[in-house]
Amino acid sequence: MSTTTLTAPKEQSCTLLAPGHTACTGCGEALAAKLVLGAAGTNIIVTDATGCLEVFTTKFPQSSWEVPFIHSLFENSAAVAAGVEVALKALGRQNEAKVIAQGGDGGTADIGLQALSGMLERGHDILYVCYDNEAYMNTGVQRSGLTPFDCMTTTSPCGELSWGNKHNKKDMPSIAAAHGIPYVATASVAFPKDIENKVKKALSITGPKYMQIHSPCPLGWRSKPQLTIQVAKLAVQTGLYPIFEIENGKVTKVRKVTTPKTPVEEYLKIQGRFAHLFKSPKGKEEIQKIQEIADRNIEKYGLA
Amino acid sequence: MRLDLGAIAKAGSSKANQTGSWRNYKPIFHQVKCIGCGLCKIYCPEGCVTMIEKKKYTVDYTYCKGCGICAEECSSSDIEMIVEEK
């Protein structure tokens, strides 16, 4: 049996997501993946679902990954990771590498949900990371289960009869937590140290872990590339993207919102995907509904 | 192009793509007011900012796409975006 070494080059100073990837300028997902790898270090094996991250890092025959990386299909990142984890155990090499499964919000909360649920249910020792850019970006900005309310996408267009996406963002972290897993966390590219801490903590825990990172997409959100961090920060500060940890079913830590409260307009108005809400007086009522979503998050997680 | 079984690619080989050619704006690291916070390096989605010494950071223009995040987030406004001249 071959005993190829599983680890990548030891050069800690270089980023483990090599440059030359083809993400759009200012891509939050590229930043998020860079931060996750930086925190996880070289002794990992990663899988990824089809999506922007997979496409922009693997323009064949090139790869940006400096760690072992496997892509198979859109729907099976969690299943592939489960196979890797079981194979490592069968070879008695589970102490050599941690397994990280990755996917976009569509690959995670919609099409890959069954594979993810199986992975969580069977208790695999894997960290699953969902890069949440709130739509199917790689195929041209279609609405996913994690697209927020009233957001304009190509499949939830706005117009005289529509304010955009009619549905609320799916509560994916709670769905993951409902599997009785030891660790669930949300994070944001605006807070890199928090991502680092959470990845390290998750990897120190045995069993299935779920992490969801808010990752602005300048193309799909119609936001300025240089504002990626500010957009992400405002999502957290308004309460629209609650940042928390759930350990063994209990919320153990949250990031507080600003006092006084930052109105959701501050977040919405710098993104073209919400521009329609500011074009007519009736849009005010819709913005009020979005404010209520933020207020409910603040209440639910004790963010004030 | 020949596809090997499993389409295996060499680690880090994307470095062959000189994405700096995409740039419309170019960050200039003045290295004058820098306080060494490291945010430019941490937030760069390309991973192309490096530290030369404690309060001196620089950018690899081979890969910098000119997104402007580093300039926007710099703690001491020591990075300036200028129009790229090609």
Ligand SMILES: Cc1ncc(C[n+]2csc(CCOP(=O)(O)OP(=O)(O)O)c2C)c(N)n1
């Ligand atoms: C079974 C299957 N259906 C559809 C596709 C087409 N497809 C490829 S990537 C993608 C969107 C991915 O969206 P998401 O998971 O949110 O990742 P993002 O690109 O936004 O990072 C789709 C629909 C596919 N590859 N396979």
Ligand code: SF4
């Ligand atoms: S479409 Fe969005 S997520 Fe995809 S590479 Fe571009 S900015 Fe990143």
Ligand code: SF4
């Ligand atoms: S402009 Fe963007 S890509 Fe270039 S160094 Fe700054 S953050 Fe990195």
Ligand code: SF4
């Ligand atoms: S962000 Fe600005 S102050 Fe901070 S290290 Fe970079 S150049 Fe220096």
Ligand SMILES: [Mg+2]
């Ligand atoms: Mg997506």
